[in-house]
Amino acid sequence: MGDLAPLAIAVPMTTAALLVGTSWLIPRRVVDVASLAAASASAVLCAFLLHEASKGRIVYWFGGWEPRHGVAIGVSFTIDQLSASLGLFCALLFVTAFVFSWRYFVVVGPLFHALMLVFLAGMLGFGYTGDLFNLFVFFELMSVAAYALVAYDIEEEGPLQGALNFAVTNTIGAFFILIGIALLYGRTGALNMAQIGATLAGHSPDGLVIVSFTLIAVGFLVKAAVVPFHFWLADAYSVAPTPVCLLLSAAMSELGLYALARVYWTVFSGVLDPGDPGLQAVLVGVGTLTALLGGAMCFGQRHLKRMLAFATVSHVGLFLIGLGLFDAAGLAGTALFVVADGCVKAALFVSVGVIQHLRENVDELRLRGRGRELKLTGPLFAICALGVASLPPFGPFFGKTLVESAATDAGLWWVSIVFLLSSALTGGALLRAAGRVFLGLGPVRDPLAGDEPSPDETDPELDYRHDRVPRTMTVPALALAVAGLGLSLVPGIGHRAERAAAQFVDRSAYAASVLHGATGAPPVQVATHSVDAMGVAVGVGSVLVAVALAGAALLRGRLRGSALVSVEDAAGAFLGRLRALHSGLVADYVAWLTVGTALLAALFAATLST
């Protein structure tokens, strides 16, 4: 029944082509309905694939080019529980995004819908494929659709700049990936991931393997927006239309990391040992830097969408720490964290979209007190902010605590502190924004958030005033928040994730099912981790620190003369300097990318070749 796998991609692709081809004769609502139907059909297919994959790995060979005598020439989709879950998550996000955009745009052409559907097809193919070159093609398909979607409001200056920075940096990353893939092909004569992995396994890492691993890792880390490759992200995510923001921040960055994990475990784990302390140190170190820098930048923003963009950067750092532990427990926790955090962040983006719809502005300081009438959005935003700050027992907390305990098992106890700081900074920034916008608290000027007001975010599509929020906006926000926060309450979800992760990291079982047709069901017996007292303490601690940070920022006016003000001024100066680094110039970003690539290559060479 895995033969249905290509349909999940063919349905949105074909619908997109039909929509563009018949755009001149179908009215707007037909376009809306058709794209919603296509995304829903895709989601149903993905759910079915997840059901099938839980029985055993699905391997589908295009054109029936099955491997002979253990040698794969054809192109395969190889779907296990983790990729099937990720596919379902992406498809459901698209369904909510289409519902949200029902009333978001006053005038919208079918091109928007077509691009969205191509974006969906790209994401699904990217998650499902078992072939390295195919992975690159879907990567580019997904990326090009995303560039065009970010630039959708092309008459404005922000989207133009954001899309340009996004496209240039990510394209360079994609070329690096391609060169890395080409080098692997030169070494092994294969493009199927299982085949390459089987050929490389057992050798000791040499220069070519390290160079190709570096190039592929850099490409995916650019997409995931890991420091110092993260600069483009805030420029792009803060200017994209809200339905696109939701997809970019909840799914696209995470897919970059997914691909890194997938390629590592299937291709490189036989030659670059997962127990290698050097490899772990590099990825966990880069993840820590990303988590803290993203958190600080998040706290230093007044543009709400940029704030959420930097929260994404910070969380990507945490995900990278989880993956960088190179074990199944860390991966399982990260997977749950990705889904929970993705839904919560999408709900926050939708809430900001609601505010933008009503007030035509997304500047925290200018919006002070102007969200008081939003009786649903305000509390929702605050609860999601607490979720981001890792409030037990909600979804983001659950994923984080599993990663923390996996890290402690690996001897990295200090990872809990990084998680606490990152959650407190991002959650604190969002709570500060919630207090200011929805309760009217805090001073009108805030050196922490910067003095330069963000440009007006008048949506070009909206030329009349809105005084009420349509249900098609509040329902997606509510659904996303419930899904994200409630993920941890689904019975047995932790165990399921750990089984899926154990299946994911088993390279020889993967190769056996791809090359020799073995069924490859996920293991039944896995070590199950659960929430411990230490994890709850870290979660509660980060919520308390987040509330304290938000409170200190909002009560500034009443603290005049106290020591706290001078601390805040110093922090403000630091954040100002940090903000200046994010210059908005693509040249600077590419320079950082080059330096980062060289550094990463040097680190990998130093740690892996010995």
Add this chain to the structure above:
Amino acid sequence: MSFLPYAVAAWIVVIGLYGVVTSRNLVHLVTCLAVVQSASYLVLLSIGYKKDAVAPIFDTVRVGTRAVDPVVQALTLADVVVGVTVTALLLSLAVQAHKRYGTLDPEKLRPGSRRG
């Protein structure tokens, strides 16, 4: 196997990136990006290259004749298509920038740079 093509590819990546970093004109910048990309063509084609081999078209030559690897040629073709798409998209952004702001200089396009 010769290292020359790989050294040339690395050089092309470096000069392409140098061009992107120092560019003051969007059209020039996009062209530099295409230069970076051409390194990937070179790497792909040199991986499949064999000395004294024919093109991998088998209707006129005897079976068993040395031919270069057709897979990397197909990959290069796919790469060209991807490159054209990205270049076209970026150039259309450049055209839009010029239409709206009358400049192609990325520094002058930065939000806030025209304020005040």
